[in-house]
Amino acid sequence: MSDDHRPVDDDRELDDRRWLDEPRNVTRIVYGLAVLCALALLADFFYTKHPYFSVERWPAFYAVYGFVGSVTLVLTAKGLRRLLRRDEDYYEPSERDRDDE
Amino acid sequence: MTSSPALLLMLGAAGVPLLRGLPRRVLMLLLPVAGLVVLWLLPEGPGAGIALFGLELTPVRIDALSRLFATGFLVAALLTTIYALHLRDPLQQAVIPLYAGTAVGGALAGDLVTLFVFWELAGLSSAFLIWAGRTERSYRAGMRYLVAQLISGLLMLAGIALRIQAGEGLAFGYLGLNGPGDALILLAVGIKCAFPLLHAWLTDTYPEATVVGAVALSPFTTKLAVYVLARGFPGTDLLIWVGAAMTVFPIFYAVIENDLRRVLAYSMINQLGFMVAGVGVGGALGVNGASAHAVADMVFKSLLFMAMGAVLLRTGTTKGSELGGLYKSMPQTAALCMVGAASISAFPLFSAFATKSMIMEAVGQEHLTVVWLLLLFASAGVFHHAGIKIPYFAFFAHDRGHRVAEAPLNMRVAMTLAALICVGIGVAPNLLYELLPHPVDYVPYTAPHVINQLQLLLLASMAFTLLVRTGLYPPELRSVNLDADVVYRRVLPRGWHALSHAVTRLRRALGPPLRHRGRNLWSATTRPLRPEAELATPWSTHVMVWWAVFLLGTVLLLALL
Numbered sequence: 044m045s046d047d048h049r050p051v052d053d054d055r056e057l058d059d060r061r062w063l064d065e066p067r068n069v070t071r072i073v074y075g076l077a078v079l080c081a082l083a084l085l086a087d088f089f090y091t092k093h094p095y096f097s098v099e100r101w102p103a104f105y106a107v108y109g110f111v112g113s114v115t116l117v118l119t120a121k122g123l124r125r126l127l128r129r130d131e132d133y134y135e136p137s138e139r140d141r142d143d144e
Numbered sequence: 145m146t147s148s149p150a151l152l153l154m155l156g157a158a159g160v161p162l163l164r165g166l167p168r169r170v171l172m173l174l175l176p177v178a179g180l181v182v183l184w185l186l187p188e189g190p191g192a193g194i195a196l197f198g199l200e201l202t203p204v205r206i207d208a209l210s211r212l213f214a215t216g217f218l219v220a221a222l223l224t225t226i227y228a229l230h231l232r233d234p235l236q237q238a239v240i241p242l243y244a245g246t247a248v249g250g251a252l253a254g255d256l257v258t259l260f261v262f263w264e265l266a267g268l269s270s271a272f273l274i275w276a277g278r279t280e281r282s283y284r285a286g287m288r289y290l291v292a293q294l295i296s297g298l299l300m301l302a303g304i305a306l307r308i309q310a311g312e313g314l315a316f317g318y319l320g321l322n323g324p325g326d327a328l329i330l331l332a333v334g335i336k337c338a339f340p341l342l343h344a345w346l347t348d349t350y351p352e353a354t355v356v357g358a359v360a361l362s363p364f365t366t367k368l369a370v371y372v373l374a375r376g377f378p379g380t381d382l383l384i385w386v387g388a389a390m391t392v393f394p395i396f397y398a399v400i401e402n403d404l405r406r407v408l409a410y411s412m413i414n415q416l417g418f419m420v421a422g423v424g425v426g427g428a429l430g431v432n433g434a435s436a437h438a439v440a441d442m443v444f445k446s447l448l449f450m451a452m453g454a455v456l457l458r459t460g461t462t463k464g465s466e467l468g469g470l471y472k473s474m475p476q477t478a479a480l481c482m483v484g485a486a487s488i489s490a491f492p493l494f495s496a497f498a499t500k501s502m503i504m505e506a507v508g509q510e511h512l513t514v515v516w517l518l519l520l521f522a523s524a525g526v527f528h529h530a531g532i533k534i535p536y537f538a539f540f541a542h543d544r545g546h547r548v549a550e551a552p553l554n555m556r557v558a559m560t561l562a563a564l565i566c567v568g569i570g571v572a573p574n575l576l577y578e579l580l581p582h583p584v585d586y587v588p589y590t591a592p593h594v595i596n597q598l599q600l601l602l603l604a605s606m607a608f609t610l611l612v613r614t615g616l617y618p619p620e621l622r623s624v625n626l627d628a629d630v631v632y633r634r635v636l637p638r639g640w641h642a643l644s645h646a647v648t649r650l651r652r653a654l655g656p657p658l659r660h661r662g663r664n665l666w667s668a669t670t671r672p673l674r675p676e677a678e679l680a681t682p683w684s685t686h687v688m689v690w691w692a693v694f695l696l697g698t699v700l701l702l703a704l705l
């Protein structure tokens with residue numbers, strides 16, 4: 044990873060600035076991932092399926108299922124958090140507080 | 145008596161606290177290696193039996209299934225030992241070979257009594273890995289852990305006793321669910337295997353263990369339970385649905401859990417779910433898949449716990465809300481953690497791709513559509529929390545300014561070896577397939593499998609990316625989430641407290657008036673008996689004579705009638 048030595052308005056040390064700290068580079072990675080996803084979708088046309096289930100015959104079933112499943116998972120979990128979330132010291136005072144005593 | 149790798153490790157463990165420095169490290173490393181050598185020198189078949197209290201015991205039984213699990217345990221023991229070399233704590237360093245020895249002993253047990261003994265010893269010895277934290281909190285967590293282990297042991301003992309009483313004998317082979325006591329044994333295994341609602345001890349107490357303790361806890365107890373299922377309950381339909389539930393419910397918790405070691409504990413239940421479902425489907429492919437995945441899991445779950453342990457050692461926390469940007473300080477740990485993450489997510493060329501897929505294939509061959517869809521959903525889910533969340537929130541995400549040293553050398557060596565095994569199984573799965581209990585007729589690297597898996601995982605990571613960048617992804621917050629442990633950590637203590645409080649109040653409210661009434665009643669009923677009362681005054685002679693005449697007359701009258 045090449046360090047980027049542009050001056051930055053950040054209280055962190057300059058030598059701490061890494062390639063990934065640049066938002067532009069993170070965006071590049073996201074585009075790279077999008078290209079990989081597109082390739083994976085395209086690959087659906089280039090092999091013969093041997094399905095056990097009829098759903099597997101649907102075009103790009105695995106991709107759609109992975110995407111929709113993930114979004115459902117995260118959003119459901121986010122909703123569940125409202126029900127399940129309690130303070131960190133709900134059961135007992137946290138270790139750190141105990142050490143401070 | 146047959147030589148047993150289990151006894152070798154357990155006896156050798158006694159020597160660890162007696163040595164210091166280099167000799168201790170050499171002994172620690174030699175024990176699992178010697179165990180492996182002894183294991184592979186033993187001939188197949190049941191070893192010599194011993195008669196004890198009229199019971200015929202078979203302490204060592206070698207076949208493909210038991211040897212596979214024992215080998216996995218010993219390899220995991222070696223990795224954990226290397227990871228623990230930097231410690232100056234004879235307790236933890238002695239417990240690791242002891243605990244590993246009990247797991248090996250359980251896997252090699254040829255009869256139920258031997259299995260029970262090692263089952264209990266595993267629970268007892270491993271509790272020290274939690275107590276080794278030596279704080280009030282770890283003491284209580286260790287007690288909760290031990291109680292769960294002991295309940296499991298008692299259930300198993302009761303089940304074995306019922307079997308013996310019914311004349312089923314002691315042999316540890318296929319048990320099924322038909323005979324008496326079998327349900328109790330399954331319940332005992334269900335506790336250690338973290339069946340839904342019985343799982344709380346695992347997610348509650350594993351993250352409370354020490355840095356090394358959590359690594360040592362991850363491969364043995366739960367996978368020994370999987371072994372008992374694979375040996376005793378293959379093809380039990382109930383297990384298919386139990387396994388499917390185990391794969392699905394923890395991933396929701398894992399997404400919102402803040403403590404990254406607890407996220408790993410949830411993902412462990414998720415992985416155990418795949419194994420349980422594989423055992424439930426049964427047949428050669430199902431049992432092969434469950435066994436292979438168990439062995440792969442011993443290594444990649446250890447690797448992930450090792451990486452989080454290194455983070456905990458260096459930063460003092462594994463809370464996602466306080467971590468981030470660690471790739472700058474701990475690049476090697478980050479890279480090795482990502483190998484573990486890719487392995488658990490079943491990326492092509494990594495171990496679970498070759499092992500978990502056998503379970504999916506077995507479910508597919510049985511045409512269990514709903515189960516298959518649930519397992520596939522859980523596969524995407526495990527990638528989400530263990531594959532992406534763990535490395536992302538620990539090593540990337542927001543830089544929290546931790547500037548720490550890289551993990552100690554011995555930890556990095558252990559993680560590197562674990563990573564090599566993960567990649568080794570992924571690249572050359574036949575090395576593992578040859579050790580499986582049934583002949584393998586399965587090829588993981590086919591075009592549809594590789595492409596479908598990549599589609600699933602790439603689009604799942606795209607979903608993660610989009611959710612994070614749009615701010616929809618739930619942030620890491622300092623919190624605990626209610627799970628089944630709320631029953632014994634909150635509801636039962638609160639209930640007991642409320643009950644005793646109510647009883648005290650009731651006593652205070654009803655006690656004084658009741659005592660008062662009681663005294664009044666007592667004095668009223670005993671008044672005639674007092675010395676000055678009527679009954680106690682001496683009677684005059686003529687009254688006595690009158691009464692005697694009256695009584696005698698009555699008797700005479702009755703006799704004449």
